[in-house]
Amino acid sequence: MPKIVVDGISYEVDAGNNLLEALLNLKRDLPYFCWHPSMGSIGACRQCAVIQYRDEDDDTGRIVMACMTPVSEGTIFSTDTDSAKEFRRDVIENMMINHPHDCPVCEEGGECHLQDMTVMTGHRNRTYSGPKNTFRNQYLGPFIDHEMNRCITCYRCVRYYSDYAGGVDLAAFASRNNTYFGRHQDGILESEFAGNLVEVCPTGVFTDKTLSEHYTRKWDLQSAPSICVGCGAGCNTSASERYGQLRRIHNRFNDQVNGYFLCDRGRFGAGFVNNEDRIPQAGIRDSEGKYDRVSAEEALSHVADQLANSSGKVVGIGSPRASLESNYLLKQIVGEGNFYSGVSSKEQELTNCIIDIMRDGSVKTPSLAEVEEADAVLVLGQDLTNTAPRLALAVRQSVRNRSKELAVQAQIPLWQDAAVRELAQDELSPLVLLTSYADRLEDVASLSCHASATDIARIGFAVANRLNDRFTAVDGLSETDQKTVEEVVEILKAADRPLIVSGTGSQSKSVIEAAANIAWALQADNEQTAIMLCVPECNSLGVGLLERENSNTLTDLLDSTDTISTAIVLENDLFRRASTQQITAFAAKLEQLVVIDSLDNATVSLSDVVLPAATFAETEGTLVNNEGRAQRSFAVFEGAGDIQGSWQWLTNLGKALSREGFAALERIDSVTAECERSNDLLSGITKVAPTADYRVEGMKIARMTHRASGRTAMRANINVHEPKQPVDQESALAYTMEGISGPRAPLSAYVWSPGWNSNQAVHKFQTETGGPLSHVNPGIRLIEPAGNGSPQERYREVPQPRAAGAGSLALIPRYHIFGSDEMSARSKAIAELAPSSYLAIAPETAQRLSVVSKDGVEFTIGNRTLQLEVVVDSSVDDGCALFPAGLADTLDLMHQAQVSLQKAAGWTPRTTTQDKLIAKE
Amino acid sequence: MSAAEQDLIQALSDEEIGEIEKEITHLNGRKSAAIDALKIVQKHRRYVSDESLQAVANLLGMSFAELDGIATFYNLIFRKPVGEKVILLCDSVSCWIMGGVDIREKIKSKLQIEMGETTPDDKYTLLPMSCLGDCDHAPAMIVGEDVYRDLTNERIDEIFDE
Amino acid sequence: METPLTNNIGPDKPFPDLAVYEQNGGYQTVRDTIGKRSPTDVQEAVSESRLRGRGGAGVSTGMKWGFVPMDNASPGHKYLVANADEMEPGAFKDRVLMEFDPHQLIEGMILSAYAIQADIGYIFIRSDYYLATARLKAAIAESRDKGYLGERILGTDYSFELHVHVSAGRYICGEETALLNSLEGKRANPRTKPPFPPISGLWGRPTIVNNVETLCCVPHIVQNGADWFRSLGRAEDAGTKLFGASGRVKNPGCWELPMGTPIREILEGSAGGMQDGYGLRGFLPGGGSTGFLTDEHLDLPMDYDAIMQVKSRLGTGTMIILDDRTCPIGMVENLVNFFARESCGFCTPCRDGLPWIEEILHKLETGQAEPEDMNILAQQAGFIDWWGSDSSSNGNTHCPLAPGAIEPLESARKYFADDFERHIRDKKCSYR
C-alpha cells in the first residue's frame, strides 16, 4: 500500500486508486461531480481539484484533478491550500452562472449534490451579471421530468445512459456552453434503466415524475429499507411515504446485489400501493352477494368459525409474492398436507429443478456483483431485460471485461473510463443469446440465435456434450445448430470465468437442465464456472425452499377429487396461475373462499371473505431472491383502515383457532424464528436483519431524518397538541423521526451525512467506495452448492425436436418489463407503458396465414375463441407464436403449449399502435 | 431491416450511398464514417434533414440521437435548410483588425439579410466563420467554394452583382 | 539563405505537380530510404535534427516518435496523421505548404510513416481549404500511380495507404486527441492524456499526429542530415520555419526564415513595417492563443524557449499585429469570442469561464464595465491559467484550448492596463 501525504498527514492508501476515491475512502470530503463510483473518471467538471507538489521543497505545486490522479508512493497533495479551495469555488461559481435560481421549487432541493457542493466549496456571492442560457425541456415519458436549465454539463447522464446502460436515444447535442442532454425530440426514454438518471444526475435535470405528482422533500419522507417485489432479483430499495401514500422508490446500495442502480419497474412500479383498488377493510359477502364491511375482529372470528365448523377439507394456497413468514403461517394453520404452494405444477417443477441445480455439484450461483465479473456469458431461453432487468444490466457490464483486460495490459487504470473505452473501442467479451426472440441485450451479443424452447434445449444439451462427452449427446441437429454449438463451445472453453444464465422464462425444464449440464460440463475443467437461474417472482425461491419436502401445487389442488369446503388464498390471484375455467370451477365448489390480499382482483371478486393485506410497504417479511439470498423488507408506514400484514392476519387467525404454538407468536421475529426452525433449508433467515429489540446506543432507528420539518405543526390548525406517533412493535425501526440515523444505523433507509444531503452520501456508509456497507447485512445466501464435483445424476432427457410443419405453432410468452408483472402493472406510470395484447409471428408464418402486421388472428383455447392482433417479427422462429406474458387477455395462453391460428374474419385494427413494444422489430 | 427502415435508406440516393460506402472502406468500422456521411449528404442536398439523418444513421448502424449529437457538434454540418451558396464570413482577429465589421455590415445591407439568414431568393445564407486562414489577405470570406480575399465595399458590390 | 520548405514555391515557379516535383529532386529521399535504411535510422536522424513540432507546442518530434512501440508485440495497424486543421486565428502557413507543394507533405508523410512503421495515414484537413484538398487528392493519386504510396511501395515490403479526411469545422479538432475522436467519427472532445496517442491513439492503436509543416521538414532532414538541419537555425532551435504576419503591416504574408530570426527582421523586413499612419502597439507572435509582446521584444529571436521566457509562445509562428489605432481590448474580445465559441464544452473552466470573460470584455468595450469587473477578469484568468499546465489532461482544464485562449487577455492586462482603466473611467472605447 503506497503512502501519500495529504495536507501534511500521511496515509496508506490502496494501490491503483485515484486520489479522489482514496480520499473518500479515508472519509475525507472532497467535492466532485463527474466521477461516479460505477463509471469512473473523465475529468470534465474539474470540481475535485487539489494541489500536487513535485517534492517537499515545492511550495507552489500545480492543480490536478484528484479523480484523474493515481496515488503512488510518496505523492504529496493538498486539498486545503487557498489555491485549491479557490479553484474549486470558481468551478461552482462558473457552473452557477447559467444555473437557475429555482432551488425552492426544484425536486432535487434538499438532496441536491450541486447544493451540497456549493456549500462545501463556499461559493456564496454571485458576481455574474450577464444573461443566463436557457434551454427547452423535453417530454421524456411517464417516469422522468426534464429541466435542462439546471444542467451543469457533467456528462454523467449520457455516460450512464449510453455507456453504462446501453441506451441509444439520449445524447449530448451541440457543444460549448450550449451543450444539451436529451433526446433528439420529445419522446419516451427507451431504456428500461432510465430511472437511474434521477439519482445519477447531480442536479435537478432528470427528476422522478411520479414523485413530483405529490412532491415531498427528502427530509419529509418517511422511509424504510425495502426489497423490490418486481422480479426475482431482489434489489434493495429505499421506499418512502408521506401522508399515507408511497411517494417514491430510491436505490438502496447493496454491493452484492443491485449496487447503485435499479430498473424502472422497480423504481416506478410501486405505485400499486396507492392504487384506488386497494382493499382497506375486511369484508364478508352476504346472501345477496354484496360485501359487508366488518371490523377486523368480526372478520377473524367469522373465519375462525367457518374453519372450525367446516364440513370438508380446509386448504391453504400460498404465494410466491408473499413473504416466507406468511406462507409458513398459512401452512401451520391448515396443516402440512393441506397447504398448496400457489403455483402450477409446471412452475413448481421448474423452481424445484433450479433449487436442485443450485445445491448439487460445485457450480456456484453468483451474486449480481459477481455476474459483472464473468468474461463469457451464455443465456439460454431467458429474456433477461424483461424478466430480471437488473441482471441484464449486470450482464451488460460483463461484456466490458475484455476491454478491461486490454487496459490492464496497456497499464491504463480501469477508472480512467474514457481512456479505457478509447483503447478498447468495440472489443467486447462474448455474450451468447439463445433465446426465443430478439431481446435488449442483442446489441452487445457476440452471437444470438432465436429458436423455440425445445431447440434451445437441444442446442444446450449438445454444447454440454461437446464440452464433455460424459454428457448426453444430441442426434439430428441441423447444420446451422451444429455450427452454433461449435461456436458456443469455443467461446466457453476460452473463458476464464464463464457464466451460464437461464431460468423459468421459457417455461421449459429441458432448457434449465441443458443450462445445468453445460455448467457442470464446464466446471470439470474450470472451477470458476457459474450459473444463474432466474425465477419469476420476488419470493419464488423462498416458497420453493419452504415447500421443497412437501410439494403440493395449485395444479394438484385443482385436480384433486377431495371435497374441499374452505380455501384460504394468500396474496395470490389464481387466475394468473391456471386457466379461467379451472379456477371458476374450483371456486364454485367451495363453501368459503377466504382471500387475504392487498388489491382487488379476479380472485378477490370470488371470495366470501376478504382480509385486507398490507403491501410490501406496510409490513415486514423475508424474501429469497434468485441467487438464494434471503433479505428482509420493512414496513415504511402503517396501513390504512384495517390493513395488516398477511402474517398478522394469519397469526391472529391461528390464535383465534387456538392452533398449537400460535400463542407464543408475539412478533414477526418469533414467526421468522419458527419458520427457520421448521426447515433446514431456511437456516440463517433470522440473521438477515436485526430483531425488533435491537438498539443503537439505546435508540431505535428513525424512519425519518432528524430534519423532518413541521411534523409538530402539521395538525396545529386543529389542535396544538401533537398526536401520539405510531409505535412500531415489529422492528428496530421507529416511525417518524425519533431515534438514530446515519452510517451507524444498520436499517437506515437514508444516506445522509453532514454536508452530504444527496444520495452521494453513500460513500460515508461504505467500507470503501463501491464496497460493502459498514453496518448493514447484505442478506444471507441460503443455498450453496454441495461442492462434490459434478453431480452423478446428470440430466439425460434430450427433448425431441418439434414436428415440423404440423400446422400448429409453439406458444412462447414474451415478457414485458412494463406489463407482465402483476403488481407493478397496477402502478399508473407503468400501466402507461404496458403493451396491448398481440401475437407475434415470423414473416414465414404470416405469409402462410396470409396476414400482415395489424391484422387479426383467431384461435380457440378450451371453449373460448380468442382474437389477437398480429405483429410480424423477423426475430421470431418460424413455427412459434409469441404472446405478451401476464396481460389480462392473454393469461390463459400461459397454460397452453400450441395453438392453431387462422386469419380473423371481421377484424377491426386497433387504433393504438404497438409502438410501446419493448423489443421492436 | 423493416420496410420503413428500407424506405428511409431510399432517402439517400444510390450515389450518396456509394460515396459513403467508399469512405467506410478507408476507416475502421461503419460508425467512423459518420461525419463523412453527413458531409456527403450535405454536398448533395445542401443540408442534412431529419429524414436524411435517420437514413444515414440506419446505414451506419447507429441511433438518430447518437448521430445528431455528432452532427450538431460541428460548425459545418447544417441541420436546417441553407441557400444555394453559403457565405462564410471570417470574423476572427486579423479580419476584424482589417475592417471585417464594416464588410459584414456591407454584405448585410447588400443582401438585405442578417447573420444566419438566407436571402429570399434562396441564393445565399450568411454565416460568421472562425479564421479562414487567409489572414494575410484580410478581410476574407468564402462563398460556396470560392475564396474572396482583401475584401472592400467595392469588391462586395462586384461579387454580388455578378 | 536556404529555404528547403519553399524551394518549389514562388510566383515565377511552375506548380510542382509530380513531374516538376521529381525534376526538382522530389521523392528521391523516398527512393533512397524505403527498404534501404532502417526505420530507426530515420527516427534517429529526426531526433538528432532537434526538429520541434510546428503545430504550436514545440514538442521534439524525435522524442514523440520514440514512444511508438516498434516491436511486433501488438500486431495491428499503426497510424500517422497530418494535422492540417489550421484554424488558429492568424495562422495560414500550412495552407501555403499544401496548396503550393502538396507532394512535399506526402513525401514527408511516407518517410515519417516508415520511421514509425505506420501502415495507414490520414491528412486531417479543415473544410474550408478547398484548393489544398483538391491538390492533395490529386497529388496522392499521382504518387500512388507512381508506386510511392499504397501496397509495397517501390516494390519493397513496406506499404502505406494515405487518405484525406475533410473536417466538418471545429477549431478543437486541431487538438490532436480531439482530432482522433473526430477521425473516428465522434464528437471532438479531447481525450484523457495519458495515455498519449503514440500508445493509444486512433481506434486505440499507436498513432502519431504531426503538424503539416513538421512533416514537410522530414524529407529534407532525411536527405541532408541532422547536422545540416540544425545548422539552418540562427539561434538555439534547428531548421527553418514559415513565419507570417497579418494586420496593418505593409506587406502581410508568409516567409520561410531560419529559426531564431529576430522578430524585428520579420516585422520590419519581410512584412515591410507598419502601414503608413499606423504605429506598432504590440503583436501576438504565434497566433491567437499566444500572449502579446511589444516593441521591447522586437530583438528577441523567434525560438521556442526565447519566446517562452517572456511568457508568450512561438506557437505557429504567424504573428498578428496590433496597431495603435485598434483597441487592444476589442482585439482580446474578438479572440475570446472565438475561443468561447469553439470550446468543445467538456470542461467547466473553458465552457463557462470563457463566455463570462467575453461578457466582461464586451462590457468594457461598450462602456458598461465597473472597476470590480477587473477583479473578476483576474479571478477568471487565474481559474483557467496556463503557466504550470503540462501536456496531460490533468491541469486546470482538460485540454490546452482554454489556457491558450486567455494568454492574449493575461498579457493585455499586463501591457495595456491603461486601456482597461480608461475604458472603465470614460465608460466608452476611445478607439471608436
Ligand SMILES: Cc1cc2nc3c(=O)[nH]c(=O)nc-3n(C[C@H](O)[C@H](O)[C@H](O)COP(=O)(O)O)c2cc1C
Ligand atoms: C485547441 C488546439 C488547437 C490546435 N490546433 C492545431 C492545428 O490546427 N494544427 C496543428 O498542427 N496543431 C494544432 N494543435 C496542436 C496539436 O494538438 C498537436 O500538438 C500538434 O498537431 C502536434 O504536431 P507537432 O508535434 O508536429 O507540432 C492544436 C492544439 C490545441 C490545444
Ligand code: SF4
Ligand atoms: S479546455 Fe475543456 S472545454 Fe475547452 S476545448 Fe479543451 S476540453 Fe473542451
Ligand code: FES
Ligand atoms: S470529479 Fe474529478 S473532474 Fe469531475
